[in-house]
Amino acid sequence: YTWPNRQMEKLDQLRYEQLGVNAHIATFVSPCDRYNFDFTSQKQGRTNSADWLRTAYHDMATYNVEDGTGGLDASIQFVEEQSRAENTGNAFANTITFARILAGRHTSLADGVALVALMAIEQCYGPEIDFRAGRIDATEPNNPGVPEPQDSLESHTASFARQGFTPTEMIQLVACGHSLGGVQHDSFPDIVPPTNDPDNNASGNVHFDSTFDNFDNKIATDYVSGQTTNPLIVGQNETTRSDLRIFSSDGNVTMNAFAASNDFFMKTCGSILTRMLDTVPRGVKLTEVVKPLPVRPDxxxxxxxxxxxxxxxxxxxxxxxxxxxxxxxxxxxxxxSQGQQCQGCSVDLAYNGRTTNWLPYAPTVLWYQLPSTGQLIRPDLSISKFWFQITESNGRITVEDQGGIGYPLQTDVLLTDEVCFDGGALYVSVSVRKSLNPSRVFLEGDAFDENGTSIPNGLAIRELTRDAAASAQSDAYDILRITLDNFGDAGAAEWNVAWEVDGQQFSDPGLFTGVSFLSFGGCPGAA
Ligand code: HEM
Known part of the structure; x- marks a missing residue:
């Protein structure tokens, strides 16, 4: 994509800025054996990462390839679905808490469910996942249909066929999923015995393989070498040895191939898990694969x-x-303003930190910033676009200009530098060129509910009103204002300015929040 593209920018940020600058929920699966809000000690039991991956599967597993119903649509958020026997445990409620943080005006809760699974896989050193967004949230629970460990092989094969997977793909998907985490005594007392280590493993989790916090082919090598402790293979209860029945269902061909090559395991898991996340109700159209913009303004x-x-x-x-x-x-x-390069129209940026991603493949991602007081643009020359030049110490020069078009800007509708945040309210002031004559000027942002939680796919609109006295002071611009003073609006929502001329809608590429790097500074007269 090219800038500006608000939806793709947001998806790029959520998908690629996992840790460091702009870090968000990936911190809860870094390191991969972290559980909940426990930052101090790594326990040997539950992990967020395994919860998040399992939840994505259980949400998807209701898919019916015949009629196109079910699939990854966040129906797992409903208590009715969570309380079914096939969804034993609190992993689903846990996961939804984190997925909700990612839901916003450009993302559904289902996109959040897919994204947290992706974060879990990548932060656990798993394969890179192609991420698409655009999932639509279910408004009611889906039909039941998640396979359970006591089911027969025929029933599992039929269930995966209904979900859209062949018998071989069933083996692959289960092996990939069970590369992380394990089975807990708390949830499955008939499968695993009570823990003998209540301090470090309160839930009595017995892991699927010897590297429960590393996404790798150990699930297969442990199995093939006869070393496995996977309770769904060697558990005390033969009826619930579903992994054994599934893994051996093709004479171990698939598991032998996985054990023989970690590369093959990773590649196969990367593509089958991407397919799992992209299994959505019929009619839902996903975006293109989200790729990182070479230089992303923030x-x-x-x-x-x-x-x-x-x-x-x-x-x-x-x-x-x-x-x-x-x-x-x-x-x-x-x-x-004429699109011409001008004298003195450049500024060196200062180093501002780094973002990191999934560790084995991470490219270097560095941030550079404009002066925090702002870079002055001469009013007589104005500005129409910008671009970047990187000069390495060895003299090598790279230009980043979006293939020649640059990063376009407009000067008809601008935030004024008197925008301020006093800790409770955000005072927004916008300058509108008098000759533009828009029928309305408004803010677009993320919508929050009364609990301060962002609403999936929720778009908030706030209309600005003209300040006649301030507008009289300028020949060129009218001043319009709004005060945003509830918690979500003032603190968390990300806003842009938009306007309408002759029934057509326009928006400025800039994005701002009350609590922001832009540091608008305190308000005059505020305590
Ligand atoms: C026949 C199919 C499957 C059966 C019967 C099955 C069964 C189970 C059971 C009984 C657990 C223990 C859950 C707990 O104690 O909380 C579990 C955990 C898990 N499953 Fe599956 N599973 C199946 C397929 C899958 C698939 C396809 C995936 C993902 C691609 C997956 C991902 C996971 C993960 C990540 C865990 C670990 C959860 C944790 O450690 O808290 N499973 N599975």
């Missing part, structure tokens, strides 16, 4: 200052750049 705004100058604020993510180098120069250039 918390970015072009502001109009009191004396009619312009000021650029924000920071930029440089994807797959060489390691931090004190002698590297990262320069932002801009073109004047």
């Amino acid at each position: 918390q970015f705004a072009l502001l109009r200052t009191a004396n009619d100058s312009l000021s650029l604020k924000g920071r930029f993510r440089f994807w797959n750049i060489n390691e931090e180098d004190a002698n590297r120069k990262v320069t932002l250039f801009w073109a004047d």
Whole structure:
């Protein structure tokens, strides 16, 4: 995609900025054996990562390839579905708590369920997953249909066929899923005995393989070598040895191949788990695969200052750049209102930190920022687009300009630099060119419910009103204002300015929040 594209930018951020700058829920699966909010000691039992992967499967496993119902649609959020015998345990409620954090105006709760599973796989050193968004949340529980360990092989084969998977793919999907985590005594007392280590493993989790916190082919090598302790293979209760029945159902051909090559295991799991996450109700159209923008602007705004100058604020993510180098120069250039390169129209950016991803394959991702006070843009020259030049200490120069088009900007509707946040309220002020004559000017942002939780696919609209006195002070611009003072609006929601001219809608590429890197600063007169 090219900038600006608000939906893809958000998906890019959620999918690729896992740890470090902009870190979010990936911190709860880093390291992979972390459980819940327990940051201090790594326990040998439950893990968030295994919960999150299992939840994605259980949500998807209701899919019916015949009629296109069920699939990954966050129906697992409903208590009615969670309380079914096939969904034993509290893994699902746990996972939904985290998935909800990722739901916003561009993401459904189901996208959140898929994303947390992806984070779990990648933070546990698993394969890279192709991520698409656009899932639609179910409004009621799906039909039951998650396979259970006491079911027969015929029933499992039929169940996976209904979900859209062949007998071989059934073996693959179960082996890939059971590379993480294990079976708990708490939830399955008939399968595993009570724990003998109540301090470190309160739930009595017996792991599927010897590397329960590492996504690798140990599930297969342990099995093939006869070393496995997987309770669904060698558990005390023969009836519940579902992994054994499934793994051996093709004469062990698939498991032997997995055991022989970790590469083959990873590649196969990468593609089958991607398919699992993309199994959605018929008619749901997913986005293209989300790829990282080479340079992504973040918390970015072009502001109009009191004396009619312009000021650029924000920071930029440089994807797959060489390691931090004190002698590297990262320069932002801009073109004047006529699209021409101008004298003095450039600024060197300052190093601002790093983002990290899934560890084995992570490219270097570094952030560089504009001066936090803002980069002044001469009002007589103005600005129409910007781009970047990276000069390495060895003299090598790279230009990042989106294939020549640059990063386009407009100056008809601008935030003013008097936007401020006083800790409770966000005072928004927008300058609108008088000659533009829009029929309305408004903010678009994430919507929050009364508990301060973001609403999946929720778009909040807030209309601005004209400040006649302030508008009289400028020949060129009218001033419009709004005060956002409830918790979600003022603190957490990400806003952009939008407007309508002749029934057509436009929006500014800048994005801002009350609590923001843009650091609008305190409000005049605020305590
Ligand atoms: C016939 C199919 C399957 C059966 C009968 C089955 C059964 C089970 C059982 C009984 C547990 C223990 C849960 C607990 O104690 O909380 C479990 C855990 C798990 N399952 Fe499956 N499973 C199947 C397929 C899958 C698939 C296809 C995936 C994902 C691709 C998956 C992912 C997981 C994960 C990650 C765990 C670990 C949970 C934890 O440690 O808390 N399972 N499974």
